[in-house]
Amino acid sequence: MDYKSIPKIELHAHLNGSLSNKNILELHQLKYQGSDQGINADAYKVQKELPDLTQCFAKFKYAHELTDVPERLGRACENVIRDFQEDNVVYLELRTTPRATEHMSRETYLATVCEAIRKCEKTCPGILVKLIPSIDRSKGVQVAEENVELTRKIREKYPDLIVGIDLSGNPENTDFRDFRKALQAARDCGLKLALHCAETAGSVSENLEMLEFGMDRMGHGTFMDESLETWKMLLEKRIPVECCVRSNLKCGSVSSAENHHIRKLLEAQHPVAICTDDSGVFDTSLSSEIELCAKTFKLSRDAIEEITLSTIDQSFASPSEKSRLKTLVHDFYRK
Numbered sequence: 001m002d003y004k005s006i007p008k009i010e011l012h013a014h015l016n017g018s019l020s021n022k023n024i025l026e027l028h029q030l031k032y033q034g035s036d037q038g039i040n041a042d043a044y045k046v047q048k049e050l051p052d053l054t055q056c057f058a059k060f061k062y063a064h065e066l067t068d069v070p071e072r073l074g075r076a077c078e079n080v081i082r083d084f085q086e087d088n089v090v091y092l093e094l095r096t097t098p099r100a101t102e103h104m105s106r107e108t109y110l111a112t113v114c115e116a117i118r119k120c121e122k123t124c125p126g127i128l129v130k131l132i133p134s135i136d137r138s139k140g141v142q143v144a145e146e147n148v149e150l151t152r153k154i155r156e157k158y159p160d161l162i163v164g165i166d167l168s169g170n171p172e173n174t175d176f177r178d179f180r181k182a183l184q185a186a187r188d189c190g191l192k193l194a195l196h197c198a199e200t201a202g203s204v205s206e207n208l209e210m211l212e213f214g215m216d217r218m219g220h221g222t223f224m225d226e227s228l229e230t231w232k233m234l235l236e237k238r239i240p241v242e243c244c245v246r247s248n249l250k251c252g253s254v255s256s257a258e259n260h261h262i263r264k265l266l267e268a269q270h271p272v273a274i275c276t277d278d279s280g281v282f283d284t285s286l287s288s289e290i291e292l293c294a295k296t297f298k299l300s301r302d303a304i305e306e307i308t309l310s311t312i313d314q315s316f317a318s319p320s321e322k323s324r325l326k327t328l329v330h331d332f333y334r335k
Contacts, residue, residue: 001301003291007090007332009311009325010275010286012194012219012242014134014168015080015096015113016063017278019044023079024280027066030075046250046282059281068101070112077116078123085127087285091315091325095132095166095194097139098147107150114158128325130316131161132194135182136169144182152189163316164192168219171199176206180213192216192316194242198224199253208233217242217273217314222253222261235268240314244277245292246284257296266297273311305333 019027024044044062067073077094084092096113098106110133117129133151135144148165155162165186167179187193196219198207204227211233218224218234221241225231234241243262248254254261265272274289276282293299299307312325 001294003287003294004088005332006088006287006290006304006308007325007328008088008286008290009091009273009308009315010084010089011093011217011273011311011315012244012275012277013080013084013092013094014278015077015094016060016067017281018080018083018094018276019063019066019076019280020079020083021280023076023083024063024066026079027072027076030072031066044281059278063280064099069103070108073104073109074112074116074119077113078120081117081120081124081127081129083279084286085124087287089286090127090328091312091317091321092127092129093132093163093194093316094129095134095168097134097136097169098150106147107154110150110154111157114154114161117161118158128317128321129161130163131158132164132166132316133162134166134168135179137167137171137174137179138169141178141182144179145185148182148186151186151191155189155191160318162191164194164216166219167193167195169196171196171203171206176209176213183213194219194316196220198222198226198230201226204230211237211239215239216316220244220248220253222248225261225264235270238271240271240273240310241265242273242275244275245289245296246282247277250282257292260296262293263297271310271314272307273314274307301333305329 098110100106193215194217195215198221207230217240
């Protein structure tokens with residue numbers, strides 16, 4: 001099966017983690033006046049399994065150095081969207097944390113990304129893109145609340161682009177309860193919630209708190225089955241899970257593709273979305289992720305179609321957009 005030819009839906013992709021080698025080279029040359037000296041791909045890509053999530057998060061530092069001004073940030077966003085379109089992704093929900101630098105405010109950051117997406121509506125007409133601003137847990141509660149308010153403000157200008165809020169970042173030494181107020185404020189203004197959850201072992205009590213608070217989609221959910229109570233609640237609530245197999249493998253969260261929790265979710269007929277997480281950092285693509293899952297779990301062509309259609313239902317697209325996407329997928333599989 002030609003996995004690249006499949007029309008695909010990507011629901012979990014971080015902007016600064018999705019920079020291709022070509023994108024990194026272009027951004028580096030823009031920053032350093034055409035020079036390619038000092039390019040450090042090893043500082044960005046995960047070449048082998050890392051021992052913990054902290055080292056995975058450290059990989060973003062190089063990308064942040066290259067996207068510290070509006071011009072390069074916008075170019076990075078445009079290139080990422082182009083790369084997904086070239087992989088025949090027809091719908092993309094891109095997420096990124098508004099970040100202040102010496103050269104731009106968080107508001108400028110978010111507006112720059114929105115403008116880049118808007119520009120791609122003409123330059124990349126084969127892909128529909130939405131934005132999910134992120135709350136980085138490691139930056140603290142005040143910044144989280146400010147980012148939600150900033151998202152609400154920018155959304156007034158781009159109501160069709162900004163569709164949700166993500167909770168991500170290194171969960172170590174943070175408490176989910178501290179972020180409930182910010183997340184509830186996002187929910188109250190009509191934003192969907194896509195929350196990273198159960199990324200690390202030993203977080204059963206927090207997983208339970210997050211399930212009780214509720215979310216529209218769950219990111220990773222790697223250790224949700226660590227407790228029978230949280231596993232049962234997840235299945236009962238039917239919260240879709242964004243599964244990123246290579247990401248979990250390279251971060252050392254799972255021992256093998258065969259042992260990835262997506263297997264149990266598929267066996268339980270629970271809604272899942274196959275995603276990349278950080279296609280640049282983990283040197284993957286959505287075509288590659290789908291192929292890995294298809295071969296590992298012996299997914300038929302019909303099963304892949306069913307997962308794709310379910311992923312459209314899980315998306316934060318509008319009803320009319322979902323209808324158009326389903327028609328596109330149906331037409332492909334009926335060729």
